[in-house]
Amino acid sequence: MTSTVNDSVPGQRRHVAPAGRPASSLAARAYAVQQAFTRLPGEVHALREIADAAGLDRATTHRILQTGVADADGVFEQVGRGLYRLGTATARAGVQAMAHTPNAASTHHFLERLNRATGGLALLYVLSPLGGARRLCTDYVLGDLDPAEVGMTAEDVVSVSRSLRTGASGRVILAHLPRSIQDQVLAEEVPATAGPGVIRDNDALAASLAEIRQLGFGVGRQECMAGWDSVAAPVLWRDSIMGAVLMLKPSSEMPADLRPLIYHTLKTAEDISRLTATPLSAVV
Structure with missing residues (x-):
């Protein structure tokens, strides 16, 4: 992960470069979007930030996010116009793994x-x-x-x-x-x-x-x-x-x-x- 500003400044928002090569399959792209949230600072992120961190174009990222929002388990949550955060399904998966x-x-x-x-x-x-x-x-x-x-x-x-x-x-x-x-x-x-x-x-x-x-x-x-x-x-x-x-x-x-x-x-x-x-x- 790379950053365009001094990492020693707590709380400052940073541009986060995507890790590795762009995802190829649909499943890999969906996983890349989910992992982008773990590399970005803070809880809520704009579509542009998520797309950049995932290494995907915004249209593809938007489709994946909207699919996750519409999912009954709530993989992603939309909390404003173009703003997203991880949903409860992600938390449940983590709890299940740690249990x-x-x-x-x-x-x-x-x-x-x-x-x-x-x-x-x-x-x-x-x-x-x-x-x-x-x-x-x-x-x-x-x-x-x-x-x-x-x-x-x-x-x-x-x-x-x-x-x-x-x-x-x-x-x-x-x-x-x-x-x-x-x-x-x-x-x-x-x-x-x-x-x-x-x-x-x-x-x-x-x-x-x-x-x-x-x-x-x-x-x-x-x-x-x-x-x-x-x-x-x-x-x-x-x-x-x-x-x-x-x-x-x-x-x-x-x-x-x-x-x-x-x-x-x-x-x-x-x-x-x-x-x-x-x-x-x-x-x-």
Whole structure:
């Protein structure tokens, strides 16, 4: 994907060049139109933008969009003159696909293994798009640690810990999301109760995302809570981000050499990613 303006400016609309050669078959053209929405910033797009991103002429794009609007399941929705967005059928397809990924019963023992190997808290976060891109903790292993020792309040749980701007797990997920969604997250305010190590500058945050994509993991230094550091690695379904594994330890207990912690966190994320790519019927 290419852009005609500086990608470091969050929220700025960009011309998005089509990916690859123009689609040939009717099915391929329809798929190209649907995928164009994932490459464009924002929710609602004009016919011209969609056609350009799909690499198709406007007449063909218009026919495909109108067919999707007329479809009973609502592949596309027309929200104004020449303005469209993805419809509920697309959301249902995504939910259906994600529902077949492994549940906690098949992933919990990987978190237990991470806890034993590192002595840190082991948590599994998943990406939740409802109400904007967020992360939700769906499973965790605390080991011998008293939950009260973590010191996270109820307000922190619904603010700091769900923001993709904060923490290694948030930034790991954010690093693998489309640029259009990254722009939306970078436009959000940093949670008021974030830790002292949170990255507030958007340019620095964008640079950290590029580093995460290059290294395959992220390290957090007191980003969500004072006194706690972390290592996170992405849980992927092929090349699509599903969530992140997080290893969390008190800053005072973090070793100078993070390589063992990084190794075990990466191994846990890779094992869960392999389960994600396996049909649920084969797991259970």
